[in-house]
């Protein structure tokens with residue numbers, strides 16, 4: 001079956017990050033023929049270097065077609081025709097001509113709006129709801145990812161945990177750090193992966209890390225925070241690393257999504273942000289701190305609380321208290337030095353909780369499989385779906 005996935009890059013890398021992961025998994029594990037329509041190929045290239053931004057159409061190694069979604073997309077749409085399954089990622093608003101093509105199709109495509117991830121309760125009520133088109137013989141369904149049964153689930157490749165475990169056992173960490181140009185990585189006793197939006201109170205935290213009794217390595221991927229660090233430490237404009245007492249701070253160039261995941265697997269503590277890296281940090285089973293994409297009227301704090309309520313089940317009370325202080329202050333751009341010291345004392349418990357939570361979460365169906373099941377049901381129940 002042919003699937004079209006439409007993706008508009010609003011900001012950052014979450015939109016394309018999720019769509020690219022979904023495309024790969026649907027194609028590799030479910031044999032779907034994928035055409036990925038992306039409006040910003042430059043951003044896509046950052047996380048998938050094989051993409052050539054100047055091409056209107058291209059086929060990537062995985063066999064996935066990538067079509068450039070520009071303002072002049074109509075000519076391409078005439079060539080393409082519509083697919084049997086259409087994913088509109090994050091309400092990105094399909095091209096008008098494409099919607100007309102869907103309405104004119106003898107067998108109407110299954111049209112899904114893939115929504116943003118949230119742990120809020122209302123997601124359960126809205127997942128899989130239909131929405132008839134006001135004028136055309138079409139209906140779209142809302143598909144909500146989520147952390148509990150009754151939602152669309154989370155993106156997780158088949159055998160992900162087994163792949164990660166084997167990779168770590170076979171010396172993946174040393175190989176990766178070597179590929180990334182980290183000198184003598186074995187001298188560091190703690191690896192912190194710091195993927196975050198800019199933060200007003202970063203300096204006190206870095207100073208505290210530099211005063212730790214053990215040597216620590218902090219890796220910062222390219223993006224807003226790396227730029228902020230270049231402003232704080234102008235020497236980082238010329239070179240990629242800096243020593244701050246016992247802390248080695250190193251900026252990374254853009255790395256592909258696979259290496260990004262692998263870094264999460266090898267770090268001792270992961271700082272993640274947005275949507276996609278949160279999910280990947282969950283699968284890594286390592287202690288993590290989540291910084292949410294800021295929303296108007298602090299709506300992101302409600303999302304944080306909703307996730308927290310699921311995440312802390314079964315967590316010892318002292319860890320709950322320390323972790324919440326850290327997560328909240330981190331998301332409010334406040335000083336986190338004292339919550340960090342408290343958390344550090346509970347690192348083994350924190351680690352154990354993340355691992356246990358990951359293992360529980362793995363028992364649920366994954367998003368790609370849930371999507372495929374949903375689509376199959378629609379075609380079986382209503383072959384001339386309209």
Ligand SMILES: Cc1cn([C@H]2C[C@H](O)[C@@H](COP(=O)(O)OP(=O)(O)O[C@H]3O[C@@H](C)[C@H](O)[C@@H](O)[C@H]3O)O2)c(=O)[nH]c1=O
Pocket residue numbers: 010011012013014015016017018046047116221222223253254255256257258260273274275276277278293
């Ligand atoms: C820095 C970097 C990122 N990545 C990938 C990993 C992830 O797939 C992706 C980052 O996505 P996220 O973790 O979701 O964080 P983000 O902040 O980039 O994306 C955000 O964008 C907003 C518009 C959304 O509303 C948010 O929900 C969120 O998704 O980029 C790499 O592959 N290599 C890199 O070097």
